[in-house]
Amino acid sequence: MKRLILWVPLAVFVVFVGFVAIGLYAPAERTVPSALIGQTVPDFDLAPAIAGRPGLSSVSLRGNGPRVVNIFASWCIPCRAEAPQLEELARRGVPIDGIAVRDRPQDLAAFLATYGDPFRTIGADNDRRVQLELGSAGVPETFVIDANGVIRHQHIGAINPQDVPAIVAAWEAAR
Amino acid sequence: MIAEAGLAALWLAAALSLLQLFLGIAALRPGGEGLLRAVRPVAVAQGVLAALAFLILIWLFLRTDLSVELVAANSHSAKPWLYKFAGSWGNHEGSMLLWVTVLAVAGGAVALFERKLRQDTLIATLAAQALIGLGFYAFLLFASNPFTRLFPVPVEGNGLNPLLQDPGLAFHPPTLYFGYVGISIAFSFAVGALVTRDVGPAFARAMRPWILAAWIFLTLGIVAGSYWAYYELGWGGWWFWDPVENASLMPWLAATALLHSVTVLATRDGLRAWTVMLAVVAFSMSMIGTFLVRSGILTSVHAFAVDPQRGAFILALLILYIGGAMALFGLRVGTVKEGSRFDLVSREGSLVANNLLLSVILGIVFVGTLYPLGVEAVTGEKLSVGPPYFNTAAGPVALILVALMGAGPLLRWRSDRPSALVTRMSVPVLLSAASLLALIVLAPGIGIFPLLGLSLAPGVAAASVAPLWKRNLRRTPLFTWGMVVAHLGIAVSMAGMASESAFTKETLVAASPGQTMHVGPFNVRFDSVEPVAGPNWTAIEARLTARRGEGTPFELRPQARMFSSPSTPTSEAAISTVFDGQLYVAIGEEDQQGRWQIRLWWKPAVTLIWFGGILVALGGFLSLIGRVFRERRSAAAKEVAAGADMPAKEVLV
Numbered sequence: 001m002k003r004l005i006l007w008v009p010l011a012v013f014v015v016f017v018g019f020v021a022i023g024l025y026a027p028a029e030r031t032v033p034s035a036l037i038g039q040t041v042p043d044f045d046l047a048p049a050i051a052g053r054p055g056l057s058s059v060s061l062r063g064n065g066p067r068v069v070n071i072f073a074s075w076c077i078p079c080r081a082e083a084p085q086l087e088e089l090a091r092r093g094v095p096i097d098g099i100a101v102r103d104r105p106q107d108l109a110a111f112l113a114t115y116g117d118p119f120r121t122i123g124a125d126n127d128r129r130v131q132l133e134l135g136s137a138g139v140p141e142t143f144v145i146d147a148n149g150v151i152r153h154q155h156i157g158a159i160n161p162q163d164v165p166a167i168v169a170a171w172e173a174a175r
Numbered sequence: 176m177i178a179e180a181g182l183a184a185l186w187l188a189a190a191l192s193l194l195q196l197f198l199g200i201a202a203l204r205p206g207g208e209g210l211l212r213a214v215r216p217v218a219v220a221q222g223v224l225a226a227l228a229f230l231i232l233i234w235l236f237l238r239t240d241l242s243v244e245l246v247a248a249n250s251h252s253a254k255p256w257l258y259k260f261a262g263s264w265g266n267h268e269g270s271m272l273l274w275v276t277v278l279a280v281a282g283g284a285v286a287l288f289e290r291k292l293r294q295d296t297l298i299a300t301l302a303a304q305a306l307i308g309l310g311f312y313a314f315l316l317f318a319s320n321p322f323t324r325l326f327p328v329p330v331e332g333n334g335l336n337p338l339l340q341d342p343g344l345a346f347h348p349p350t351l352y353f354g355y356v357g358i359s360i361a362f363s364f365a366v367g368a369l370v371t372r373d374v375g376p377a378f379a380r381a382m383r384p385w386i387l388a389a390w391i392f393l394t395l396g397i398v399a400g401s402y403w404a405y406y407e408l409g410w411g412g413w414w415f416w417d418p419v420e421n422a423s424l425m426p427w428l429a430a431t432a433l434l435h436s437v438t439v440l441a442t443r444d445g446l447r448a449w450t451v452m453l454a455v456v457a458f459s460m461s462m463i464g465t466f467l468v469r470s471g472i473l474t475s476v477h478a479f480a481v482d483p484q485r486g487a488f489i490l491a492l493l494i495l496y497i498g499g500a501m502a503l504f505g506l507r508v509g510t511v512k513e514g515s516r517f518d519l520v521s522r523e524g525s526l527v528a529n530n531l532l533l534s535v536i537l538g539i540v541f542v543g544t545l546y547p548l549g550v551e552a553v554t555g556e557k558l559s560v561g562p563p564y565f566n567t568a569a570g571p572v573a574l575i576l577v578a579l580m581g582a583g584p585l586l587r588w589r590s591d592r593p594s595a596l597v598t599r600m601s602v603p604v605l606l607s608a609a610s611l612l613a614l615i616v617l618a619p620g621i622g623i624f625p626l627l628g629l630s631l632a633p634g635v636a637a638a639s640v641a642p643l644w645k646r647n648l649r650r651t652p653l654f655t656w657g658m659v660v661a662h663l664g665i666a667v668s669m670a671g672m673a674s675e676s677a678f679t680k681e682t683l684v685a686a687s688p689g690q691t692m693h694v695g696p697f698n699v700r701f702d703s704v705e706p707v708a709g710p711n712w713t714a715i716e717a718r719l720t721a722r723r724g725e726g727t728p729f730e731l732r733p734q735a736r737m738f739s740s741p742s743t744p745t746s747e748a749a750i751s752t753v754f755d756g757q758l759y760v761a762i763g764e765e766d767q768q769g770r771w772q773i774r775l776w777w778k779p780a781v782t783l784i785w786f787g788g789i790l791v792a793l794g795g796f797l798s799l800i801g802r803v804f805r806e807r808r809s810a811a812a813k814e815v816a817a818g819a820d821m822p823a824k825e826v827l828v
Contacts, residue, residue: 006508009452010501016463017494019545022552023472024486050763051685051772105683105772106735106763110744113764127412128561 036135040149044130046123049100049108056097056123062149066174067095068167069143070119071131073103074111076139082158083115089164090118094171098122101131101139142167146174178243181231182322185272188224188279189312191217192305195282199302203295203370211298215286218301221308222283229276232321236263241332244325245269251334253711253739261345262335267469268321270348274465275311277356282308285360285385292364292381293373300360300367307359310492318488337712337738337745343403347396351423354393355461358430360385362458365451366500369507374447379440382454384802386437390430391795397423398788406750406759413675413784416565421544422464425537429457432533435526443588444515445523448508449530455504459497460537466493472548518590525583532576539568570624577669578631580662581638600638607634621677628673636666653801661794668787674756674780681777685770695777697721697758699731704771712738714747717762717771721751733762733773757781 036042041058048055061067070086072079090096098119100108108122125131134143134151144153144167153170155163195217202210232245236259241247249266250259264273282304289297315321364382368374400423405413414420433453439446466472470486517523543560585599611630614621621629639662642655680695691700702718714734722728733749748761756779763772 003509006448007505009456010498010505013459013497013501016545017490017498019549019552020466020472020490023548024470024490048683051683052766052770104746104761104763105774106746106761107744109764109772110735129563132561 036151037154039151041145041151042133044133046099046125046130049098049103049122049124050105050112054121056099056121058149060121061097061145063147065095066144066146066152066171067097067120068171069097069099069134069145071099071101071125071134071136071139071141071143073101073139074107075103076101078158079111079140080115082140082160085159085161085164086118087116088161089159089167092164092168094168095120099125099130101125101128144170144174177231177235177238177240178322178324181228181235182320184224184228184231185312185316185322188221188228189309189316191221191224192279192308192312195221195305196302196309199298199305202298203302211294214298214301218286218305219283221305222280222286225276225279229272232269232272233260233263235322236260236269239332241330242324242326242328244323245321247325247329247332249333249335251332251711254335254340255710257342257345258335258340261348262339264348265335265339265344268315268319270352271311271315271319271469272321273349273352274356275308275315277352278304278308278311278359281357281360281385281389282363285363289381289385292378293371296364296367296371296373296378298367299370300363303363303366303370304359307363307496310495314485314488314492318485334738337736337743340711340738341403341407343399343407347399347403350392350399351396354389354391354396354430355423355426355464357389357392358386358426358461359458360389361430361433361454362500365454366503369451369503372507374440374451374508376441376444379437379450383434383437383441384799386430386434386454387795387799387802390427390434391792391799393423393427393430394788394792394795397427398785398792401788402785406748413672413781416543416560416562418544419468421540422460422467425460425464425540425544426457428533428537428540429453429460432530432537433457435529435533439523439526443517443523445517446527446530448504451508452504453530455497455500456537459493459500460541462489462493462497466490467544517588520586520593520596521590522583522586522588525579525586528579529576529583532572532579535572536569536576539572540565543568566624574624574627574631577635577665580665581635584642584658584662585638599641603634603638603641605634606637607631610634618677625673625677628669629677632666632670632673635669636663639663639666653804654798655801657794657796657798657801659794660797661791664787664790664792664794666787667783667790668785671780671783671785671787675778675784678779679776679781681775683772683774685766686773687768687770692773692775694758694775695779696723697775697777698723699758699760699775701771701773704765707734709736712736715762717760717773719749719760719773721758723753731758731760733760735762735764752782755779 041061043058045057045059046055054060056069061069068089086096096118098121100122103124103126105124112119123130131139135154136143136156138156140158142155142159143151146152152174153167155167159167195214198210198214198217201207202214235243235246236250237256239246239250239252239254239259245266245268249269250262254262263269282301285297285304286301292300361382364378364385368378400420401413404415404420433450436446436450436453440450466486466489469489472486543564546560581603582596582600586596607630610633611626614626614629640659642659643651682692682694684692686692686701688701688703691698693699699719699721702720705716705718707714707716714736716732716734719731719733720728721731729751731749731751734747736745736747737743738745746761746763748759750760751758756777759776759778761774763774765771
């Protein structure tokens, strides 16, 4: 028994190596949907990320018509790439609410000034709590939410031009 | 030519580490005694060559030699010299070269200065250090060469990420690496002692100063990193439970446990197998941390590209070194004799409790950091673990640990009466109870963790200095002072953390010049906005005047900067430190009505977090000086005594 204990560290290490090796060579396809699709958004209330503009809460997502919620950050490079597509969505009449993850108002304002500002409201998610509760693991991610606050569709990663029709379709289907 | 000289130095250092390994093995075989003398100089030469390669890289960065790919990708001729200098380790290849340099220099230092360890154990230690070095030299030379040339030579470099253009870059990575990689010495000592079956008090006494030295640097590096993130990243937080932060915290937790268990081994010859295991685990955590950060496996969700080649290379090294050391442990440690026994209520008992609790926290952080990987490997599901988990799981354990830390040093070695402990702890317990009552009455509604932290802190601080009670302070050994200062530092730091999370005030306003804002006890007037310029940036600078009640007004100048190379906006917060906290101001963009985004924080007692951390490192330093000084003196005394009445044979040992 005592001799077996001496091998426990090695066993723990072998398990670690196993997990890590799988992680290292896992298929590049990492788009696993949020567990919350088809469910109502969890309760949250985010303070405004920009002074003088509204923040975002779960209450404002319920009963206000279908909309798109975009999780982004000024420090996130792919978010810059997807900015024109968000503008395109806004041009097609899709209301977009933003959740800024671990961001600062001054950086955020600079980001919006440079890459465009299609957002109706932006909530500041400084400790990533809301992002995690929505089932999102990274930035950028985009959710389509219907009038009852139910998550209908999730897009993981930057929105490329060819992804725009699918998101518009999901938004129209949510009406 | 300079870059080629650096590459040559690196190859030579790698060749010497191979020689060091084989010489060490040959010297330990029967009949190899003649080779014993050759190992030390080789280890020193290897350290010198690695340091030379690193200095050459710094030289290339200082000259902005754009024919070197790494310099062109990460530097710019218009950058201030400090960031050219520090930029040499602000990238993957440069930081790995620094990593290997610290490894080689630490090995060289052991070869130069270590005199207490048994000769054969020392040689085995140096051979183990050479074996680790060999793998990482191979990683540098084959997968991350910092000296690769670039043709055609570009006209200008890409510049350094402006977030890194801060004096913090000059201080934080080298300090952290000295600790992070310096702890490799403990790993090699453990492997060496397992090979020669030399685990005992003498081994522990020889290993202790090296652990202390690495641990001091690690502590300072973490404190510096925390403060840097606090003012440069400016989310107003000082710890984010980010995988990269956890990668530096895990070796610190293991090294702190090791520091305490090695004391039991040195003083009472107990915890032999456990100490050896901790020494292996501490550096294993450093290597795993390096792997997690360098392979990008954890931060790779969307934003970064994974480099599986480099990741796989380091993973192979991990399997070789950690797997090898743990297998050696399983095979050999059974033959290490049981150490001395002791009672539960005793100094040893409290140190065992310290070790168990530190290990539990280490386990919590380890699991939290790797849980996303494990879940993904098993179910394919992608998730991430945030501060709620770490704070809830590690917080209570840390509070118990800190409370026990107050009691431990008041216990006697081997066995003590519980009633005596109760008497000695009466003042600290009363202090904590009084603080708890005062907080409940005066500051109702603060969270349970800050509340417990704030009420524990005064009691633990009092208990920490209690070992000095009724002692002649001038004759108290320096390492006792070290322990007192370090434990006091933990109490101070905890008070800062608890106060920051309980009492921070924050406001975000859109203000026009002339307007006055309020945060905490301060009135802040927004005076004006001016353009300013630096060597490689231009900025909008806000001038604000803050005043507390009727006190003396003082000025704050936060900036929104635009760096020219690469062109990136950053925010430079203005932080004003007063005796009981910090006022933190950041400025954002101007809106259509000519109003500016201004965010203000009042963080009472926040500076105690880092001040406490510095006290902890200072305690380690006092302890180190005390140990080295005392060993010198006792060695000298022994030599005199031995010279007087012993035959020459004893002196040679």
